[in-house]
Amino acid sequence: MNICLITTGFPPENGGGIGTYIYNLAKGFVAIGHTVHVISPTSQSNYSVEQVEKLIVHRLPKKYLPKIEAYLPGMRWSFQVYQLIKKLHKQSPIDIIEFPNWEAPGVISQLLLKIPTVVRMHTPFFETLSLDSDNISFSDKMVCNAEEWSCKKANQLISSTRCHANTIIDQYKIDIDDISIIPLGIIDKYQVLKSRDLDNTSFKILYVSRLENRKGTLAFLNSIPLIHEQYQNIQIDIIGSDRPHAPGDIKFQQYFNENLGNFSEVVTFHGFVDDQMLDRFYTEADLFVVPSVYESFGLIYVEAMMYGLPSIATIGGGIPEVITEGVDGFLTDINDSEQISKRVIELINDEYLLTQMGAMARKSFEEKYEFLIMSAKTEELYKKVVSQYATYRNS
Structure with missing residues (x-):
């Protein structure tokens, strides 16, 4: 044709x-x-x-x-x-x-x-x-x-x-x-999964998406203090262009600096990055977190699956048809920072569960999303x- x-x-x-x-x-x-x-x-x-x-x-x-x-x-x-x-x-x-x-x-x-x-x-x-x-x-x-x-x-x-x-x-x-x-x-850009060593490095959490209301950015940012309270050795990388959707119609990085600045040592806003740099972030991450309010599908979660990353997302829109709860990721309620933090801490504390979910995420990609x-x-x-x-x- x-x-x-x-x-x-x-x-x-x-x-x-x-x-x-x-x-x-x-x-x-x-x-x-x-x-x-x-x-x-x-x-x-x-x-x-x-x-x-x-x-x-x-x-x-x-x-x-x-x-x-x-x-x-x-x-x-x-x-x-x-x-x-x-x-x-x-x-x-x-x-x-x-x-x-x-x-x-x-x-x-x-x-x-x-x-x-x-x-x-x-x-x-x-x-x-x-x-x-x-x-x-x-x-x-x-x-x-x-x-x-x-x-x-x-x-x-x-x-x-x-x-x-x-x-x-x-x-x-x-x-x-x-x-x-x-x-x-x-x-498939990531055909050989690397072994992630959680013993000698900080636990790396990755957010890749625009920073806006629909992506649940505020709920994610507000979960950071709750996560850090229980586990300090974390590194959070936020990738994506910023929009003035935060309270007060300001950008989310400004909101973070003004309200959550005490956690700036563990959070880095990278803005838009090229594909080569994005690939590096994915391969170095331990967990993918984007709690979108609504996704018609959620291609970002499939990308995370490709890299063998379990995701923490929400029940918004079509996401539950992509992520299987408790198998290749966790689904939280919409705009629920406390649930997000609990699921992150659960995976930080259970390396076996994290590894198994990562393997199932990769399997889901190979069988359904190639x-x-x-x-x-x-x-x-x-x-x-x-x-x-x-x-x-x-x-």
Whole structure:
């Protein structure tokens, strides 16, 4: 097949959750013999094309029309995507397009192109607004409407978890039969697990995600004094860009410095780091902790599993479909700092349990979340969609 994938970013530039997913999906498709076009926005001033074997990455500078963006956010970008897909389709017919629901970059293509489309439902804008914003503007509502329209217009919807699918069903009034459940997967970068020595080094806790309300950052920070009270030999590394979501609308590092500064010797805020540095943090960590309030799936936990790390997360959204409670991690209630600290201390004090959970996390990754598993399931679905679309067009 000749496949076109649309993303919000593509490594090494602005990957994020959607970009990471598209990277792994594209690599998987190429590995099983398909040609893949990826269209990604770029901060560079000029359009560029990169090709490695059958993977062609189109980096397209975003254009903005302020007067239109005020009422129809993202429509200029959606039109750019449409123009490029139309051009590619003329050069070599595209069999199927996958769009993310986020900010609805597919609305114009879905309206004007006669190509079957799949929409992968990541965390929708309405869910983000419910967690991060008290004031919803007209433009916010228009983004939510565009996402809903794009989902309803798609020939097929994909969700990473059944919980997230139900969230979309409740909001958009979509039939559950229109949604296929395909968990996310990633390329295995850590094929040999190292032995972690807890006797001679501090216990290393890793947080990797944006610092914001949806990621439960405040609950995690407030658990640190409770952890430190019982075990002082800890090192906490916090990776990710910071947002002004802490009390008082300040960034979380400022909140920490002003309210929890006594623990600065055991906590380091690293901000955004490159993949090589991130790999080092994962391989040196003993435990992964991100108590998200909501995740449609939680790719970060799969990344931790890949490195053989047990996770402490929450029951928010689709997370319980990824982490098995008591097997490859622990699930706490949302925004419960005390539960987080208790689970951390439990694993610090029980090296055998920590090791067993780490081994089970790695097993979960290998059996359920390796990228070729995701790619094969998606390929099967694409073929079904293309066949059904052709039958419909010919009828």
